[in-house]
Amino acid sequence: xxxxxxxxxxxxxxEGDSAVIKCTYxxxxxxxxxWYKQELGKRPQLIIDIxxxxxxxxxxxxxxxxxxxxxxxxxxxxxxxxxxxxVYFCAASISQAGTALIFGKGTTLSVSx
Amino acid sequence: SAVISQKPSxxxxxxxxxxxxxxxxxxxxxxxxxxxxxxxxxxxxxxTANQGSEATYESGFVIDKFPISRPNLTFSTLTVSNMSPExxxxxxxxxxxAPKNNEQFFGPGTRLTVL
Numbered sequence: 001x002x003x004x005x006x007x008x009x010x011x012x013x014x015e016g017d018s019a020v021i022k023c024t025y026x027x028x029x030x031x032x033x034x035w036y037k038q039e040l041g042k043r044p045q046l047i048i049d050i051x052x053x054x055x056x057x058x059x060x061x062x063x064x065x066x067x068x069x070x071x072x073x074x075x076x077x078x079x080x081x082x083x084x085x086x087v088y089f090c091a092a093s094i095s096q097a098g099t100a101l102i103f104g105k106g107t108t109l110s111v112s113x
Numbered sequence: 114s115a116v117i118s119q120k121p122s123x124x125x126x127x128x129x130x131x132x133x134x135x136x137x138x139x140x141x142x143x144x145x146x147x148x149x150x151x152x153x154x155x156x157x158x159x160x161t162a163n164q165g166s167e168a169t170y171e172s173g174f175v176i177d178k179f180p181i182s183r184p185n186l187t188f189s190t191l192t193v194s195n196m197s198p199e200x201x202x203x204x205x206x207x208x209x210x211a212p213k214n215n216e217q218f219f220g221p222g223t224r225l226t227v228l
Contacts, residue, residue: 001172032215034215034216034217036219043205043219043220043221043222044156044205044219045219046216046217046218049215049216051215089155089156091156093215094158099144099209099214099215099217100144100146100158100161100171101146101156101158101217102158103155103156103157104155105154105155106154106155
């Protein structure tokens with residue numbers, strides 16, 4: 001079955017710096033890769049996603065890249081702000097009806113001002 | 114995106130009892146899923162709630178322990194049966210297809226503590 005590895009588990013940056021989180025997946029049939037942000041005590045929020053027919057997608061300060069050959073995808077956050085501090089999860093779809101997701105273990109991002 | 118609600122938001126239960134969690138969406142959605150998030154951990158898929166048929170369970174989860182219903186396109190329930198302290202977790206439903214296919218949004222979660 002699908003397995004998703006996520007690195008690093010923790011990431012500390014200074015405000016204004018960039019942050020990069022990387023994930024790898026095992027199932028070449030996976031075709032949808034979302035990223036979620038979860039603040040303490042809240043539900044995961046979808047922040048960006050990418051489909052397997054696209055190599056890169058940007059939305060303001062966040063971007064996601066996908067390398068299907070290498071089976072890895074990354075989240076890039078530029079000009080980080082303290083409110084970006086949260087746990088970020090990557091996920092990959094599994095081959096079944098609908099888009100059931102397998103999640104990485106998460107990255108705790110801390111942005112200090 | 115769709116508005117998703119869950120009931121109860123939290124509960125404290127005695128071991129050996131069962132709890133049914135409800136998930137309600139304000140619009141019809143193609144797919145609904147149930148996940149578990151243990152304290153400080155990631156999300157683990159329990160099952161896909163199929164409308165009009167039996168749920169599809171992931172490895173490690175069985176129908177006798179986690180029976181699921183989905184009577185229509187806006188509602189689903191997850192029951193945690195014969196609970197033990199190891200079942201203490203946050204249980205989240207998610208929906209897909211509101212508004213776009215593939216995009217999946219989560220309910221607020223149900224925080225369950227088993228004593």
